[in-house]
Amino acid sequence: MLKVILSVAFLAIISTAIGYQQLQATLQSPLNISENTQFEVKKGTGFNKLCQQWQAKNWVESCWRYQVIAKLDPTLTDLKAGLYELSNTSVINNIKKINQGQQISFSFTIIEGQALRDVLVNIKNAPNLNNDLKLDELGKQIINEDTLLEGWLFPDTYHYQHNDTASSVLKRAAQTMQQTLSDAWQKRANNLPYSTAYEALIMASIIEKETALASERPLIASVFVNRLNTKMRLQTDPTVIYGLGENFDGDIKYKDLRNHTPYNTYRIDGLPPTPIAMPSKEAILAAVNPPQSDYVYFVAKGDGSHQFSTTLKQHNAAVKTYILNKKN
Known part of the structure; x- marks a missing residue:
């Protein structure tokens, strides 16, 4: 009788060892793909259906072992719909990625x-x-x-x-x-020539389009604020270009500056009716807190920067230096 008991116990130990080895082999078994692959899990896809889809693609040999593991760990069956990037790591790791909703971003x-x-x-x-x-x-x-x-x-x-x-x-x-915009408007300077946050947004969009140099945005803002405060027109090319829309061919012509549109700041007083682009935070901050300056003119130097002037005489000289001489 003792021999029978020992034999049964020995067989149980052997079976357990074999089962454990098979479990470990299943847990470590890789998904049979040669490279990372996108795979969409449709809404309502269950664990068994997912495994069957992978089996049909020859990514796994069979499903029953994974179904056994899912019985031991029911959380694996909670799959989230979405698009995933699968890798040739273990099948279980790929299932966990879907279980945790680690979709492609x-x-x-x-x-x-x-x-x-x-x-x-x-x-x-x-x-x-x-x-x-x-x-x-x-x-x-x-x-x-x-x-x-x-x-x-x-x-x-x-x-x-x-x-x-x-x-x-x-x-x-x-x-x-x-x-x-709301945060910036709450901390705006006094005596701005615009009375609403939306007008500040319009100004910021013009500042954004006038210079690619972040360091120049405050000075550009001061020029436009000075112009508005002295009833000068803004006379800024980016608003004209925006008003031309698809008709702009890459070169502003004299007739474009004479054409009366809501966005032609050579012809209208004050701001255009809407922004002309998506301004950065820096442009918004410049619009609501421009530095004090006497500048009312600026001209492009040709290297991305601008020459700023306080008088028309200085401005004309700068135009001659950076624009007219270059054309000659």
Whole structure:
């Protein structure tokens, strides 16, 4: 009798050891793919269906061992829909990635000084993004206002996942811009020549387009503030270009400066009706807190920087130095 008991115990130990080895082998068994592969888990996909899909692709030999492991660890069956990047690590590790919702992250970037039309073209072509934008009522859709969305999208890189909506990305950009503008407006300087945060946003967009040098934004802002305070016209080319839209051929002509449009600041007083681009935080801060200066003119030097002047005589001399002499 004792021999029988010992034999049974020995067989049980052997079976347990074999079972443990098989379990370890299953836990370490890699997904049979040669390179990282994108795989979409559809909504409602269960553990058994997922394994069957992988078996059909010859990524796993069989499913029953993984089903046994799932019985031991039921959390593995809680799969989250989405797009995942699978690797040739263990099958279990790949399942855990899906279990934890570690989806592929995509990104969309709004560039400082970018116009709305360019943002919309880019987001339309963004990969794995559901384009749900309603172009005829974009303001209502994104910021709940019946207004042009120009200027209201904060320049930054926004991350999203497969099948997220374009509107959700733009809403995040708009919320960031609204908060940035609100914070800056609360700390604005006194005696600004504009009375609302929206007008400051318009000014910031002009500053953004006038210079690519962050260090010059405050001085550009001071020039425009000085002009508005002395009832001078802004006379800034970027607003003219914006008003021309698709008709702009890359070169501003004299007739363009004479053409009366709401954005031609050579012909209108004060600010244009809307922003002309997406301004950076630095441009907004410059618009609401410009430094004190006597500058009312500036001209491009040709190297990305500008020469600033306090009188028309100085400005004409700078134009001769940096513009006319270059043409001769």
